[in-house]
Amino acid sequence: MSKSIVLLPGDGIGPEVVGEAVKVIGALKSRHGLDAEMRHAPIGGSAYDETGEPLPERTLELCREADAILLGAVGGRKWDAIDYPLRPEQGLLALRSKLELFANLRPAIAYARLSPASSLHPRLVAGLDLMIVRELTGGIYFGEPRGIREEDGERIGFNTLVYSESEIERIARKAFKVAAKRRCRVCSVDKANVLESSRLWRETVGRVGRDFMNCELTHMYVDNAAMQLVREPKQFDVIVTGNMFGDILSDIAAQLTGSIGMLPSASLGKRSQGLYEPIHGSAPDIAGQDKANPLAAILSVAMLLRHSLDEPDLADRVQSAVARVIEQGCRTSDIYRGDGKRVGTREMGDAVVTALVE
Ligand code: NAD
16 A cells, blocks of 8 residues: 655755655655655745644644655744744644654764764774664653742752653663664663662663563663763664653764764654654755755655665665765765765755665
8 A cells, every 4th residue: 555755844955855855755666666655744934934833734634644754854044033832843843742753763874984074083983873762752851840949048940850661661662673673782771770760761671671582682871871872882773761861862973973964863653653854954054055965864764664664675775875875975065075076965866866776
């Protein structure tokens, strides 16, 4: 049965990078047997301009019905002055929360030829391929009570780190399923030597792990995990962790790879449906100039194929095509270091389409 993909190009460079991703999906349809339909819908600032809302009801409806959603980016100076609830970014936050996308997957892949762009020694990052699975809708960012109160003449700020067994269980299951499609190794990161919520986290992940005996499970304290990520990042396959630890560790991991224009992400919920997007924003400084790197959006298509459309071979094909154009020396400005050929957004997309068939 044909799968449905909703495209949400959004603002700034969003439509440019999604345009290149669409070329890749088109080539997979015409030449490699992908059976999928694409529909466009507005989100963010452009949706606000069109309808007065950053997440129009019709867009939400289409997303609910879709097998997968591919988003470009939202936001820009044009909408900075409008009321907070109508800001472009609120459309994206509302979409994630309405679809209950509780698992955020952020791969960090360092291509050997681009490793000089990393802040670590190329030897440590060349060939890096790790995945951080971050719990996205619970933990200390959402726990109650929270606030700032007055006590004994001074102000006290407080938040609550709370996780239920069911919240831990569902993110752990997601992480093991992701690992099963990779190198079958999960490292669960917590602070169980200090925090009760982490003790429950560790126990629960361990219990879920017994359902995935083909996967190896290890545990690591978060302070050590941060150190290991910059000491020897290639030791990891999948890291699963809570909301705040994941927020911090995923930015460390992204930095290891050198360029924001290369990194895709996925946000997944209970169903196989997911929202796929580059981690970068709308980059208003380069929008409309054919300068944006479309590879993060194209690699988001690879994640979409793997996690929502159950097409691992096509996902591999897209990832190999990206690796090939990097090897061939195609470089958008953000990854150009004086070697190879400097290309624009469209030329980079065309190169990936060509490399798909090789
Ligand atoms: P940004 O990621 O848009 O840009 C940061 C820098 O990276 C800029 O110099 C930009 O030119 C460069 N860059 C980003 N993507 C690139 C690409 N694909 N190729 C080449 N260079 C690239 O972050 P920002 O400038 O802080 O934010 C700009 C707007 O994007 C803001 O309105 C912000 O709210 C929004 N934003 C949206 C998302 C999202 O849609 N998920 C995420 C982050 C920021």
